[in-house]
Amino acid sequence: MSTNVHVIDTQPSDWSYISEGGSSIVFSYSGPSNPTFDATALRLRKVSIHEHDTVIEPGQEEPDDPTIVFQHRVIQRLVPAEYVPRLETVHVERTWLEQLAKSSEARRPAERRAKDRIDLGKRKAVLATDLVGGAGWAVEIKRVTKALISLWDAWIGSSGSVNNLRVFVQGQMLKPNTLPSSLRPLAQQVLPPEVDAPLLETVRDAFITTLLPVLLETPVLETLSTQQRSLDALDVEGLSSLWSKAHTPLGSTSAVSIPRLGADLAQPTVEDWESFISLYRANHYNMNHDHPDPADLQYYCHAYLLSASFKDCSIILRMVPSADGKTLKKSITVIDLDVKGVDRLHKWEKLDRQIVEAYSKISDPNPEVLSSGAFLDMWWSRTPELLLLRPNVMFGNQ
Numbered sequence: 001m002s003t004n005v006h007v008i009d010t011q012p013s014d015w016s017y018i019s020e021g022g023s024s025i026v027f028s029y030s031g032p033s034n035p036t037f038d039a040t041a042l043r044l045r046k047v048s049i050h051e052h053d054t055v056i057e058p059g060q061e062e063p064d065d066p067t068i069v070f071q072h073r074v075i076q077r078l079v080p081a082e083y084v085p086r087l088e089t090v091h092v093e094r095t096w097l098e099q100l101a102k103s104s105e106a107r108r109p110a111e112r113r114a115k116d117r118i119d120l121g122k123r124k125a126v127l128a129t130d131l132v133g134g135a136g137w138a139v140e141i142k143r144v145t146k147a148l149i150s151l152w153d154a155w156i157g158s159s160g161s162v163n164n165l166r167v168f169v170q171g172q173m174l175k176p177n178t179l180p181s182s183l184r185p186l187a188q189q190v191l192p193p194e195v196d197a198p199l200l201e202t203v204r205d206a207f208i209t210t211l212l213p214v215l216l217e218t219p220v221l222e223t224l225s226t227q228q229r230s231l232d233a234l235d236v237e238g239l240s241s242l243w244s245k246a247h248t249p250l251g252s253t254s255a256v257s258i259p260r261l262g263a264d265l266a267q268p269t270v271e272d273w274e275s276f277i278s279l280y281r282a283n284h285y286n287m288n289h290d291h292p293d294p295a296d297l298q299y300y301c302h303a304y305l306l307s308a309s310f311k312d313c314s315i316i317l318r319m320v321p322s323a324d325g326k327t328l329k330k331s332i333t334v335i336d337l338d339v340k341g342v343d344r345l346h347k348w349e350k351l352d353r354q355i356v357e358a359y360s361k362i363s364d365p366n367p368e369v370l371s372s373g374a375f376l377d378m379w380w381s382r383t384p385e386l387l388l389l390r391p392n393v394m395f396g397n398q
């Protein structure tokens with residue numbers, strides 16, 4: 001896809017660090033008014049500190065970032081365009097990236113800095129709708145699976161360093177602690193001005209009360225939940241059995257060596273994904289998922305990969321006050337619906353085994369395994385249920 005947008009039309013200092021994940025780092029445009037860049041976010045790829053930058057040979061055209069093609073040609077056939085950010089290709093350049101990397105390094109969390117850095121070899125990046133900058137506030141929830149209250153507790157307890165709940169006020173990520181004063185910017189957004197020095201719980205309750213109706217009313221959570229569940233029709237254990245069955249020669253009686261899940265599977269191309277989506281939409285609900293056919297192995301592997309993107313995505317809820325400050329315009333957008341690599345299939349198979357093993361210890365004399373934070377995290381992160389759709393579960397025994 002050709003593009004005329006060049007980031008060198010701006011200064012690196014026009015971009016403020018927002019946040020980052022495992023593969024990307026994101027900046028918000030805060031420079032002089034510019035119709036191309038106003039209200040946009042720049043998403044740059046990172047590379048491990050142990051690896052080299054991407055090398056683009058002279059005369060070679062770098063492909064657009066896979067997230068753009070995947071969103072435009074695959075995701076938007078499953079999630080309405082109004083719920084995903086606008087994404088377009090932007091040209092970047094080494095010296096410009098070097099300056100940005102240098103000036104933003106101090107803002108990055110130490111644990112990320114120890115692992116990776118901006119890939120300075122890239123010539124293309126992603127320009128997206130900025131979902132956190134400007135007036136108002138925004139909340140990011142990764143894997144919308146945990147109860148809001150426990151997300152809030154973990155957020156406060158970790159001083160805002162957890163990756164499954166992030167809160168931004170006027171584009172700045174909040175770093176809370178157990179002192180209510182650390183939440184002042186958020187309190188000013190969610191509470192009336194006359195509430196002076198509110199307690200932590202007061203801010204929390206106002207925060208949840210504002211978010212809850214948006215979450216319960218939006219159809220997008222239902223869409224994400226439906227896609228997660230439908231695409232994960234066999235779950236990884238079922239996929240693993242189908243894989244073994246498909247790799248066992250008919251009539252074989254002796255033990256055969258089965259390649260690990262996904263081992264001989266090619267990474268689907270965009271065309272493969274397009275064919276998959278057409279088949280999925282036309283035929284998925286007519287297939288017998290209780291007795292899957294080994295001939296459909298590739299279909300089920302692709303379905304599982306796509307379900308993993310839906311399980312790992314985040315939503316950003318944005319609350320922007322009207323000009324008179326009397327009402328809030330609320331919107332919800334899904335981010336990070338990136339394509340997953342087939343090499344992950346084996347990792348998820350192993351993770352699933354670990355969960356099952358830990359679960360089998362319930363009847364053990366050592367049941368506290370189940371209530372351990374590590375187990376619960378593992379369990380919740382892999383449970384494709386959107387608990388937010390079930391307020392009774394969300395509020396526990398309150």
Ligand SMILES: O=P(O)(O)O[C@@H]1[C@@H](OP(=O)(O)O)[C@H](OP(=O)(O)O)[C@H](O)[C@H](OP(=O)(O)O)[C@H]1OP(=O)(O)O
Pocket residue numbers: 020021022023163308312338340344381
């Ligand atoms: O494997 P997990 O469960 O640790 O999940 C990874 C996430 O770790 P988390 O558990 O949230 O700390 C991880 O999140 P962080 O980088 O830790 O913020 C990514 O979302 C990763 O996906 P990808 O590499 O960006 O495609 C996620 O990998 P996938 O398993 O979804 O591919």
Ligand SMILES: Nc1ncnc2c1ncn2[C@@H]1O[C@H](COP(=O)(O)OP(=O)(O)OP(=O)(O)O)[C@@H](O)[C@H]1O
Pocket residue numbers: 018019020021022023024025026041043085128129130131132133140166312314335336338
């Ligand atoms: N369009 C956007 N507007 C504002 N902030 C954004 C936008 N996209 C991403 N971010 C912020 O940047 C962070 C990293 O982006 P993203 O989740 O796309 O990266 P990633 O490396 O793919 O993440 P992960 O490792 O979780 O898969 C997000 O968690 C969010 O805080």
